[in-house]
Ligand code: HEM
């Protein structure tokens with residue numbers, strides 16, 4: 106399995122930050138689904154650099170992506186939903202993440218809590234606010250929408266009851282080919298019903314058992330990947346009529362290497378301390394093939410993974426029409 | 439069979455509430471094993487009938503069980519209403535009719551379409567997009583997911 | 594006297610936890626004391642889920658006690674300890690704690706959480722079982738939900754009675770105290786048939802008491818998902834038994850102590866074992882077993898694979914036999 110020792114390429118220091126910090130997901134020349142979870146905030150080295158030291162990762166796209174999120178929410182408010190019993194969990198998520206950011210970015214951010222009164226400063230946005238935990242009206246548009254203006258991650262909250270995880274709240278504007286509004290209220294197995302193989306391979310049932318056993322305060326992470334045409338963050342089912350057609354034309358597009366991106370989700374799984382709810386954060390990173398190709402080990406691994414990936418997985422990921430073109434381009438470099 | 443709605447339920451009821459929808463025959467409901475039983479019948483799961491069901495449920499007490507019979511669309515809407523009242527999955531029995539229309543949710547325009555045919559596609563009643571009906575079902579909405587069927591066909 | 598002197602080493606069950614200072618000790622009843630702890634440097638402690646317990650080290654042993662606060666951004670942790678028997682289980686050591694003593698505790702663990710979808714909470718406590726139930730009542734008050742409490746205790750010997758009474762209001766809508774068996778039977782029977790749909794029941798106290806309450810609730814048609822109980826003091830401190838591994842290829846023998854995983858033992862001995870989750874789910878740390886029966890505690894291997902006993906996940910699994918032989 107992935108016991109390969111990762112060695113950073115000696116020329117990597119010359120690469121731009123977007124490449125050096127990219128969470129490249131492939132450990133070898135093949136890829137299969139697995140219960141690939143590991144403790145959070147462990148620095149993960151790659152051939153081009155490293156990623157993963159912080160729970161909430163802030164990068165050069167911070168302000169752009171938050172602006173993009175605001176636009177999506179204005180167009181389609183169904184991307185946020187909080188079932189009434191999840192209010193405590195939302196506040197728990199907000200206070201947990203803001204205090205984690207203040208610890209990780211002390212130069213630009215600070216968080217103070219006195220009882221239920223909190224003060225948050227975010228120098229990247231010239232923002233200073235005071236709010237009261239539990240009082241939804243103390244933040245404009247409420248605590249979840251506010252959290253969505255502070256972090257690039259999509260936010261999903263799962264309630265734990267009857268020995269099952271229930272997706273009962275969230276703010277998801279950058280979904281990779283699924284509909285948050287449709288999935289609200291589903292349990293863990295129902296959510297994963299469309300995914301091929303995972304039932305047969307007991308991956309989802311094992312993952313659920315693992316998540317149910319997490320104790321408050323524990324934090325894990327995993328990566329998942331697909332491909333996206335253009336630097337398009339919102340590839341939800343909602344807007345599929347807009348972006349779906351690109352899948353048919355990209356293989357023959359001479360600009361494919363610039364347009365086609367590897368889309369990697371760094372997903373955090375956090376059992377919240379006070380509500381006991383599970384917080385699932387999805388942080389999306391996009392890197393075009395032209396950048397992937399600048400790291401020889403990445404170019405080769407990704408080229409082989411795309412060529413070898415079984416059809417059912419390629420079909421599910423929506424890359425089946427162009428994965429050969431992408432693989433050929435990568436391997437011909 | 440006692441007359442259905444409007445008759446009032448004794449306060450503190452902890453027996454079995456049997457609700458049938460449409461043409462479904464009350465006698466198709468199972469025996470309740472000697473438990474006190476209260477029957478309700480509705481034409482369909484409308485806002486009014488669901489609110490009546492909710493008021494019956496909120497007058498009852500822990501220990502109550504619910505049996506829902508009829509077209510899948512109706513009983514799923516009723517099951518979602520029961521969940522809102524605090525009933526748990528194991529306290530609700532669904533007896534769906536074998537056939538019946540399905541609801542299909544369109545994420546492109548957020549409307550839900552009633553699908554009478556049992557095909558793989560349906561035309562969205564909200565935005566007229568032809569939707570592929572996915573094998574992905576939401577209990578809360580009582581609906582299947584639809585998505586644009588021809589987005590990946592060359593223009 | 595500081596407790597540190599009595600605690601030569603940190604017990605594995607509280608490793609990676611917190612070191613706290615006792616800030617208050619108060620006698621609740623003849624046999625129950627409440628102990629409050631805070632960070633020596635002050636400041637906030639981790640929040641916890643209502644109904645959580647705290648694993649506390651005493652001497653070389655550990656015990657679990659329910660936290661009595663709501664768990665919302667606390668600056669102190671409070672537990673109440675009943676002195677049992679001669680105190681061999683640690684309760685005597687806990688009763689001896691004084692203000693200023695330092696104790697090691699693990700982060701609070703949740704095993705008796707409120708159901709977030711409950712429309713009402715019926716809380717039932719007997720004796721020292723009041724502790725997690727008080728935590729639930731406080732949380733109900735803070736979260737604008739409602740609760741009813743039934744509390745059975747000996748006459749004039751109810752711990753936390755005053756605090757429970759103070760909570761009465763729109764959150765804790767009723768508190769029924771029972772000091773004899775007969776009145777409790779009647780109160781419980783009446784409560785079990787009059788709760789609004791959506792109520793969840795939480796019970797804590799002696800095992801026989803909890804069993805009786807749960808049994809009666811089931812008899813009145815309460816489904817099991819509505820019933821929550823805390824086997825008081827019974828936390829799974831599964832440090833496991835020590836065992837030996839024999840590495841067949843290198844001929845090395847290693848002792849795996851209680852509270853230390855096989856993976857950690859191998860790593861300390863200089864072996865590099867691929868691993869990822871260290872939680873028994875990812876499958877990376879699998880090891881071939883040549884002899885002996887592993888005690889499988891992972892989520893990765895299938896039932897057949899576990900039964901075959903020729904592989905094991907070294908991050909969580911241990912041994913049923915005194916010695917295991919590995920193909921390493
Ligand atoms: C608890 C939080 C989680 C949530 C809310 C979640 C949600 C989702 C959703 C919405 C999808 C897309 C399904 C669709 O096509 O409609 C998905 C895909 C998937 N999930 Fe999860 N997931 C979670 C955790 C996990 C974990 C812990 C694992 C495995 C260990 C996992 C494995 C997968 C896999 C393999 C896919 C297919 C991804 C692909 O090929 O693109 N998920 N998940």
Ligand code: FES
Pocket residue numbers: 867868869870871872873874875876877878879891893906907908909
């Ligand atoms: S390291 Fe993941 S199963 Fe052991």
